[in-house]
Amino acid sequence: MNPLDNPFSPGAGSPPPELVGRDLLLERTTITLHRLRAGRPAKSLIFVGLRGVGKTVMLNRVRMIAIEQGYRAVHLEAREGKALPQLLVPSLRQILFQLDAAAVVSEKVKRGFRVLRSFAGALTAKAKMGDVEIELGVDPERGSGDSGDLETDLAELFAAVGQAAADRSTAIALCLDEMQYLSELELSALIMAMHRCSQDALPVALFGAGLPQVVGLAGRSKSYAERLFDYPIIGPLPLDDVRDALQAPVQKQGADFADEAVATLFQATHGYPYFVQQWAYEAWNIAIGPTISNSDVDEATRTSVAELDRSFFRVRFDRLTPREKDYLRALAALGEDDMPQRSGDIAIALRARPQSVAPLRNGLIKKGMIYSPAHGDVAFTVPLFGDFMRRAMPHWEVK
Template sequence: MDLRSSPYSPGAGTRPAVFVGRGSILDRFDVALDRLEAGRSDDAPLITGARGSGKTVLFNLMVERARERGWFVGAEEAIPGTQMSALIALMARDVLLEMSTRHRFTDRVRRALGILKAFASVSVAGLRLDINAEAVTGTADTGIIELDLRRLVLEIGEIARLQGIGVLFALDEVHIIPNEDLYALNAALHAAAQRALPVSFLGSGLFPSWQATGAEMADPTMVTSYISRAETLSYERLEPLTAADSRRALTEPAAGEGVRFSNEALAAAVDFCEGSPWLLQAVGAVAWGHAPGSPIDQATMGITLIDVQNRLNRMFFPRLLRSCSEPERRVLASVAAADGHRLHVESLYELLPDVERPRHVIRRLANQNLIDLHYQHFPIEYGEFDISLAVPRLAAFCGPAGPPSTHPR
């Protein structure tokens, strides 16, 4: 069929024609904004999940929803090597400039811009931040990032409360940010929550599958015990789509173009994609190109799935695993050999008796979000847990012999 009419969007972070399976999370986000506007405590989520689970799509939808209801939104994407203070400064400038366009409390907004200018001059290195205001010193320019960030956020939150609307700082790829910077952000958000200010933080990024355990070295999503109790960041892990939602993601866009799938083709596609929204879009797009017309039948789907797996094997998985050590590849191969089932950690040790410090190998793979850990007891050093692959179709790539060892290192 003509690819120009394909309704599928397989690009990373590209919104699909039909968005399925995450409606309850969006509804909960709306509730959080309602509560914050009413002066009640709540928070936006920090969205995490496997690669291709739709984190960025959901993140962008939430940003759009906040803007539609009139919230002041500063949104950025974290880039390796960029200071958290620089990202906050950029988002704060966007928020304050938007506040200034509404022509209310202009003196207060001008003062906040001056505070931001002083903050940037002390806490942000190498960033050109064009702010048409005189620097206001003595508030957020001590050089102590935790203190300055808290005072800046409180100043902005107070103006938002005066205007009767909220502020959302939104940061994609937040896993790039060092833990100590997240601690400072948490402290600032907690201070705003204590004052019932309508300020929230929306994040999206890759984090390991374990929950907060109290063991910081074992858990990179861990925050300090005080901040953990404050609960200013709420992790929302995106699980694979159900079979019913997976079918909708394929059939509803096609139906809009007058195309349908045979039952056999649809079942094969849903099974192949393992609930991954990104893979569903990729399979739909490739099937559209292979199919001579409607319906997309089982034979066409068979060709499609071989094609998609080959593309993953050539272009996606080699890059994904290029930094894996030989012990890490052997762990992946052993988990893949479990045929999609969880493998208990003790069984893994029996399969790989010669791998040195296996728990460190497991931790490194979890930190790369290549495996999921399913705990029975905490923490990782002492606990019992099962292991599964975190990336759809990775088991097929690893195969009986394991991932190829000729990947670029």
């Protein structure tokens, strides 16, 4: 069929033509936003799941819902090598300028600018936090947000910005992706800042997303994190939802998927939304139409795997050191279906002592390649990555 009419859109954070299976999560989001806007207590949400389940898509949808409800909403993405203040300062500056746009001067908004200036200046002076210098056209407010202690100062800053939003009868939604890349100090400071907003009943919401290790990181950072946030798990789609995600877009264009083709695509992708989009995209381009057949999906499997090997998997593989590749190849060798494996068994496969491979394990967790679903276990954060490792290193053996 005509590739120009292809409704499917594989890509990092690209919205699917049909968002299915997430209605309950979106309903929880809407309730949280309504309650906070009305001054009622509500837990912020951190979406947790593996790569390719649509966490970024959810965050983008949450941001749009928040904007529709009158929130000032921003999307941020944590990254390796970039400090949390460097991410937050430009976004909070943007929010304050939006709040300052009204004709009537607000002293709360002006104070928000001064505290932000103090916060940025203090952290710039503390070189290890990186350069977060900004132009605001105001003098800093000495003694507020400028101690150089991130936990104390971020709470002061969030409170000042939250008070500015309340003064303008609006609310703020911070949508923070890839939270697993935050340091323990940064995550602790963020939790403390949201705790301050909750205690003061300020209209500030945090919607985060991250790999499964985020839950443990948050709990270790602050014991009350579990009372401050909910951690809904976003997983693969069941067969019925995959069917809806496939049929609804193509039927709008007079085509459909054969029942057997749907079942085959579901089996190949394990229901992970990113892979569903990739397989469906390829199947559409292959099919003569108007019905996408099982043989079309079989051919789409070949082209999809080749494309993922060139891009989705390869970019992660190329970030690994030789020893890290050995570790992941050993993990892949122990289970054909990417199930969790014991850390000790991986050490045995590498013919090494568990203590000697612990730094490799910890480094791979920090890189977001693996996580620990239970004490002593590890598993891939990227679905189907074990299959890729077996293809990428077919003749692997311990050096």
